[in-house]
Structure formats: structure tokens, C-alpha cells
Amino acid sequence: MTEFQPESGSTVSVTNRVRPLALGIAVTSVHFLGERAAFVGAEEYVALVDQQGAITKVAVHGGGILCAVADGKRIVMGGDDGKLVALDDKGAVTLLATDPKRRWIDNVAVHPDGALAWSAGKTAFVRGPKGEEKSLDVASTVGGLAFAPKGLRLAVAHYNGVTLWFPNMAAKPEFLEWAGSHLAVTFSPDNKFLVTAMHEPSMHGWRLADNKHMRMSGYPGRVRSMSWSSGGRFLATSGADQVILWPFAGKDGPMGKEPAMLAPMQVRATAVACHPAQDIVVVGYADGTILMVRISDGAEILVRRNIGVAVAGLAWNPKGTQLAFAAEDGDAGLLEL
Amino acid sequence: MSDTTSQKIPVTVLTGYLGAGKTTLLNRILSENHGKKYAVIVNEFGEIGIDNDLIIGADEEVFEMNNGCVCCTVRGDLVRILDGLMKRKGKFDAIIVETTGLADPAPVAQTFFVDEDVQKHARLDAVVTVADARWLSDRLKDAPEAKNQIAFADVIVLNKTDLVTPAELNEVEARIRAINPYARLHRTERCQVALADVLDRGAFDLDRILDIEPDFLEAGDDHDHDHDHGHDHHHHHDHGHGLKHYHDEDMQSLSLRTDKPLDPNRFMPWLQNLVASEGQKILRSKGILAFHEDDDRYVFQGVHMMLEGDHQRKWKDDEPRESRLVFIGRELPEAAIREGFAGCIVT
Numbered sequence: 001m002t003e004f005q006p007e008s009g010s011t012v013s014v015t016n017r018v019r020p021l022a023l024g025i026a027v028t029s030v031h032f033l034g035e036r037a038a039f040v041g042a043e044e045y046v047a048l049v050d051q052q053g054a055i056t057k058v059a060v061h062g063g064g065i066l067c068a069v070a071d072g073k074r075i076v077m078g079g080d081d082g083k084l085v086a087l088d089d090k091g092a093v094t095l096l097a098t099d100p101k102r103r104w105i106d107n108v109a110v111h112p113d114g115a116l117a118w119s120a121g122k123t124a125f126v127r128g129p130k131g132e133e134k135s136l137d138v139a140s141t142v143g144g145l146a147f148a149p150k151g152l153r154l155a156v157a158h159y160n161g162v163t164l165w166f167p168n169m170a171a172k173p174e175f176l177e178w179a180g181s182h183l184a185v186t187f188s189p190d191n192k193f194l195v196t197a198m199h200e201p202s203m204h205g206w207r208l209a210d211n212k213h214m215r216m217s218g219y220p221g222r223v224r225s226m227s228w229s230s231g232g233r234f235l236a237t238s239g240a241d242q243v244i245l246w247p248f249a250g251k252d253g254p255m256g257k258e259p260a261m262l263a264p265m266q267v268r269a270t271a272v273a274c275h276p277a278q279d280i281v282v283v284g285y286a287d288g289t290i291l292m293v294r295i296s297d298g299a300e301i302l303v304r305r306n307i308g309v310a311v312a313g314l315a316w317n318p319k320g321t322q323l324a325f326a327a328e329d330g331d332a333g334l335l336e337l
Numbered sequence: 338m339s340d341t342t343s344q345k346i347p348v349t350v351l352t353g354y355l356g357a358g359k360t361t362l363l364n365r366i367l368s369e370n371h372g373k374k375y376a377v378i379v380n381e382f383g384e385i386g387i388d389n390d391l392i393i394g395a396d397e398e399v400f401e402m403n404n405g406c407v408c409c410t411v412r413g414d415l416v417r418i419l420d421g422l423m424k425r426k427g428k429f430d431a432i433i434v435e436t437t438g439l440a441d442p443a444p445v446a447q448t449f450f451v452d453e454d455v456q457k458h459a460r461l462d463a464v465v466t467v468a469d470a471r472w473l474s475d476r477l478k479d480a481p482e483a484k485n486q487i488a489f490a491d492v493i494v495l496n497k498t499d500l501v502t503p504a505e506l507n508e509v510e511a512r513i514r515a516i517n518p519y520a521r522l523h524r525t526e527r528c529q530v531a532l533a534d535v536l537d538r539g540a541f542d543l544d545r546i547l548d549i550e551p552d553f554l555e556a557g558d559d560h561d562h563d564h565d566h567g568h569d570h571h572h573h574h575d576h577g578h579g580l581k582h583y584h585d586e587d588m589q590s591l592s593l594r595t596d597k598p599l600d601p602n603r604f605m606p607w608l609q610n611l612v613a614s615e616g617q618k619i620l621r622s623k624g625i626l627a628f629h630e631d632d633d634r635y636v637f638q639g640v641h642m643m644l645e646g647d648h649q650r651k652w653k654d655d656e657p658r659e660s661r662l663v664f665i666g667r668e669l670p671e672a673a674i675r676e677g678f679a680g681c682i683v684t
Contacts, residue, residue: 140398220451
């Protein structure tokens, strides 16, 4: 077959049901904020898009936006202006912290109970729900932050390992060692495993009960996007020319198991987002393609054709009835299911 | 949007031993009216007296890569900062990375060979080393970092020439040339060098690997410098003439040349083996190669164990088809290298 014919054969397409959006800003991540989709820009702005497709741009930073996380009610972002800000579902911006040395704030995490964590250089900060603040210096620049799903426990990824810190306890933080530079970090939803995406094209995991190592390697490119499937049964990752899904259902996680590899393409996956309730993952690729993939059998639905530049971000609304996506150049869309 | 070389942001690495004048040069680059905007990655905040929201403080974090290659180190902070800076693409034209006086330039350069994301958006332009005319000779004796920085350089700004006699200046230049005869050298006072001579040099651009003749030979009799002559004329005097020939005991350059074609099936494995086994000693390598029954020039360059190479263009009719290679390094096994190279020549 020489021509790309997505409408024919087995590939189902929903491209005609997508509401296209021209955001006019470079986008780095996508979230939902209440009823609105939120597209975090590379610098200065977040574009909020309501159900009717009306776009509102909100100024959040005086420069590059380096990190962003959302908990449904607010998006917390750090910037190269040394500021940590929150944007809420009403569109109001709150300044949460300013680095006194105007260092870049390049990692952020939010806890379901309202606690916040961010980092500048080698220092990780935690602010509890009542506003009390603590900090921890690690051996090298912080690469990623994540709160454990239970209790106030923060994972701080850095060079040669991850430091696990209970900010409210006097005990010395625990150090999980593994050579190399660790960037993004995530806990499994059942709190049993910790996984990092490394600077090398590889991931590393620990079973927290016994700190047993899990090597999750074989990627052609760096893993920049990770997403837990509903119930934490799989961890979906970008970085290969298909979506890689590591099985975490059993007590051993992916130890000794092969990952599932679905939706192969000629280009790398750049963004992944699992459906909040069903075993479905949506995958964005470097050529702009977006596929919705059923994990059980790999069946694919085309959401966006291979137009333009890499997919920067994907997000489901909490009910899983809407999908928002954006390419790096701000060409975006909303899909109602 | 394609990622051609010209669209990538050029990155200049500015090195030099403590007190040589790096900050003076940096301040000139930032304050001169050249219509360009630079993002600057510095180690000491506050030394630069210019307000610029694109000055970023960095901690030099040298990371080993998990690939079993001991000298394969990268600057982890640089990977992170370049990634962050790319969010502000369009707000600046080029990036300058200032290293501390004690830094080894290799991890910075290797970052551009190893990191896929860095390669996508940025290209290493040149390593510029500022040297103190008065103290460099002493530092070459007692500070291995200073020697590394000279050996690694594409451009050397030999600064503070007003603090030494002409004879002392020739002496220090001869010592530099004993280590690195290939870098462009500019004699300056207060770093008064044309910015075109330090920025946008394309020293790591395979298409521009032309200058693998020793700089002082090219610059010799006809003073045929490729830059503006409106500044600092006295740096031509004695250039190429009357420099004493020194031999540095542990850092040397080695050049190989042949007008007979090379066998690519022998040469490529030899070169790869050489950098794999001796890569810790080899700081820089470059070559223009004429392969047997191949009408294209092949060019390569390397930093320690990392090599990149490609067919460049057709040999011109009036151009001698000769192969030239240059290695700069520490305690290079010269006899073995010459012998290995000779074994790649088609006879």
C-alpha cells in the first residue's frame, strides 16, 4: 500500500469529531481545569478553552514556563522568572513563592491534600496544607519530584538515585541508589513501586517493600511522558516508536515480564495519557499523529492525522468523556466522546 | 520545520584559567552594539554587571553516562538549562557557556555529541579559551586544567599582552603552539578582539572543517587572516616567524598526511579502535579524507571517544586529493598511530 488511507481497512477515525483550536502559542503540556481545557505555553501564558471552544489567554509567568502539574482544581507552575504560581479554575493567578535568588523553578508536585513541592537547583521545598514550609538539599540538581499517594512523603530524583523524604519526620531521608541521572519520578497508585525516567533512554524502578531494582530499558529515546492506567495496572510511556506499557498488576510489578508494545509507528511517541476509568491509552507521536489505543487488544482509533509537529501534550477530563490535545506549535483540539 | 544546522542555536564555550579575562570578554559580548541577543550560562552570578534576564547561573554538574565508557561525561546542568532555554526560542540568537577556570571543556563538548535533545535545538560553535599572556607559561607547568583548555581550544584569546615584553609574548605563544598549533590565536589587551573572531566560528561544523592547517603557517607570510584588520594590528608581527619551537612533554598535536588514497574498510575500523582504546588521551581529532575510488571528501571530528563524520562534497578538479588528520592529546602514542595510519593507505 503506498497511500495512507486512514478511513479504510481496520483503522477507525474520529478526526471529523475533533473541534480544532488554533492557540497561537507554543504548548508544552495539557490539563483540565474544572470544565475547561488548559494548555500551558512554553512561555508566559496558559490558554484556557471552554466547552464552546472560546480561548482565553492568561498571563502566568514573566518568561519560560519550566514545569506544570494539575490536580483538577488548579495548575501549579514554575518558571525561569524564579516564581511558583497557581492558576485556578476561575482563571485567577496566585503567586505561591518567589525564589530569592531568582533561580529557575523547574520541578513541581502537588499532593491530594493540598501540599505542594517544588525545587530550585539542589533544593526541594515542601509547603504543607497549613502553609508550613520545609526544605531539603540533595547532592545534585533535582531532576523530578513526586508525592507518594499516601502520607506526606516526597520522592526527589537527582543524579545517582532518588531521595525519599518524610518532611514531617525527623528521620534521615532514605536514599535509593542507581547510577545515572534521574529525571521524572512517579509512584505507582498503590504506593508499592517508584519509577524514574532517566537522562539515558531508560527507566528505572524500585519495589519499595524491599528496594529491589527494576531495569526498564530498551528505549531508543528518552522517556518524557509517563501515565498510569486506571487502577495502576499499567505504566504507559513515550520514548519508543510505539507505546510501551509496563505491567504493574502483580506484586512483582514488571520484574521478569515483557512490556506490552502497542500502536507501532515510523516515528517516536512523544506524549501518552491513560483514560481515567477504562484500559485505553491515547498516544501522540513526533509527526503529530494521535491514536487512541485499547490496551487489551491494541485496537486503534485515529484522533489526529500526521500533520505538522510533535504532539506536546494530551489530557482526559476527570470523567473521561473529553480529550484535549496540542502539538508543540499550538495546533490543538478537543474531542468529545 | 526542519532542523538544519543553520536553524540550530549556536553555543560558544568560553573557557580560561582564573583571572585570564573571561568576564571581560563576556561583558564585551553582552554590551557591544551588535544587534544580537545572547543567553549566557555562568557559574558565578553577579560577576557580570549587566542586567539581562537571559543570564542563567549553573552549577557545573559532570555526569557519567551509563554506557560503560569512562570518559563519556556530560554536563547535566547544561542539558537541563538548554532544555529550559529552548522554551524561549526566538528571544535570543546564540548561547554562551562560561566555564569555571578549573573546568575541563570535554564534558561540555561531549554534551553536544551525546544528548539527542540538545542536538535537536543547539549546535556547539567553538571552544574559545582566554589565556593570560603573563601567567599562562607558569600555569602550563602547574595547572593541568590550563593545559587542557589550550589543547581543546578552537580560538585562543591571548590576553593582557600589554603586561609582557615582546620577547615574553613570543615565548608564551610558542608554548601555546607546542600544544595546539591549530587554534586561531588573537593577541589582545583587555580582550579587544573582533567579536566575529570568537563567535559564530562553526568550528564543530563538519562542512567547515577546512582549517586543519596549523594557524601560524596559514597566517604566516601574507598575513592572510580572514577577519577584520581594524583592530590590534601588532598581533601580526612575528606571527609565523621567529617563534621558538617548543615541545610540550605531555600534551601534543600529531598530524598525518598522505596523497595516496585510504581504504575506508581499513581506515574506519582503525580510527574507531584508536579512539576506543586511546580516547582518554585524545582530546580533539579532525580529518579530511580521500578514500579509494570515492569522489567525495569525507570529513570527521571527535572529542575523546566520540566521533562524527560524513561525506562532505565532491573533490574539486584543481584540489589535491590528500588525506589530512590531526590529533591533539596527552602522551599520544605517535609511533603506533603513524604505523596504524600507514596501514590504511592503498598501495
